Amino acid sequence: MNKKPVRRSSKQREAVMCAVEELNDHPTADMIFLKVRQSNPSVSLSTVYRNLGVLVEEGDLIAVKGPGSEVHYDYNVSNHCHIQCRICGKVSDIDFKPVEYVSMLPEQASGFHVDGVSVTFTGKCSQCLKSKKGVINEY
Amino acid sequence: MNKKPVRRSSKQREAVMCAVEELNDHPTADMIFLKVRQSNPSVSLSTVYRNLGVLVEEGDLIAVKGPGSEVHYDYNVSNHCHIQCRICGKVSDIDFKPVEYVSMLPEQASGFHVDGVSVTFTGKCSQCLKSKKGVINEY
DNA sequence: TTGCTATTCGGAACTATTCCTATTATAGGG
DNA sequence: CCCTATAATAGGAATAGTTCCGAATAGCAA
Secondary structure (H helix, E strand, O other): OOOOOOOOOOHHHHHHHHHHHHHOOOOEHHHHHHHHHHHOOOOOHHHHHHHHHHHHHOOOOEEEEOOOOOEEEEOOOOOOEEEEEOOOOOEEEEOOOHHHHOOOOHHHHOOOEEEEEEEEEEEEOHHHHHOOOOOOOOO | OOOOOOOOOOHHHHHHHHHHHHHOOOOEHHHHHHHHHHHOOOOOHHHHHHHHHHHHHOOOOEEEEOOOOOEEEEOOOOOOEEEEEOOOOOEEEEOOOOHHHHOOOHHHHOOOEEEEEEEEEEEEOHHHHHOOOOOOOOO
8 A cells, every 4th residue: 555664863863953044045966965065065966965855855855846857845834935036046934824825725626536736826036126037938 | 238029920830829718727738739731731730839829929828837847827817816736736717817916916026026926736636536646746 | 122020940959847667665554 | 682674765768848049030110
């Protein structure tokens, strides 16, 4: 029945969790990898990815997908949503509780069993409003 | 200053747009490619991608990103949102108008100039609720 | 028709992520 | 404290989805 494995602790997993908290700005896997490497140079990229997956599965992190191609990770697992800059890809928190809408919608969802919402705003951050670089992804 | 090119019509672009409409169920680039190939076997995958990009840019299509890794395309450009099945990846429309919330939020967005929202629900579709396959992406 | 350049095909390149394999580390008994 | 089962690791290969490139073609304005 494919039961989930018993979790064991590991230095690497702790280091990954730590890095996300210290970076404190919705880092990508690559940014986390670089951060972890600073204190723990032998950690591999695949270890970072595997542990991010585990931490998300355990509910210790949230994975945030926006218009860009990379996944960002958030250690703030409370009910809130995000905004991503179309130009630099930066992700910020917005204090808005989308989960209130979940309970409203299951019946409209044509046969789906609804278990989550992701509300992601897009726009341009204050820095990118000044400088005029190309857009990373125009939706 | 990187001004955008003058658009020309092309058989291929029309075929791509047609395919999205005919498939009528939030197809991915690959599904669109296969559909276009049926009537137009010489069209290349890169042409499909380029035209999807153009059509999205022109506002003729919407690109939908969910928990899966592929982008889905929607010819319904009206104000609504989506739900995606965690298991099979299927995307469906939900008749709910997220744009009403956009105007509420710019000031909370800490310096961002907000220009869009994407509200995507996740869950399990009726078909996948019966059969018990593995989840494509667990957030 | 001519000239400009947007568009095309086809495949190579790229990027983010996952998978693979041999090795190491962890935790729960005995 | 040692044994055993198996979770986790490093490192690199493999994959998937998408973008890029270059030479050839095609749309459109003059």
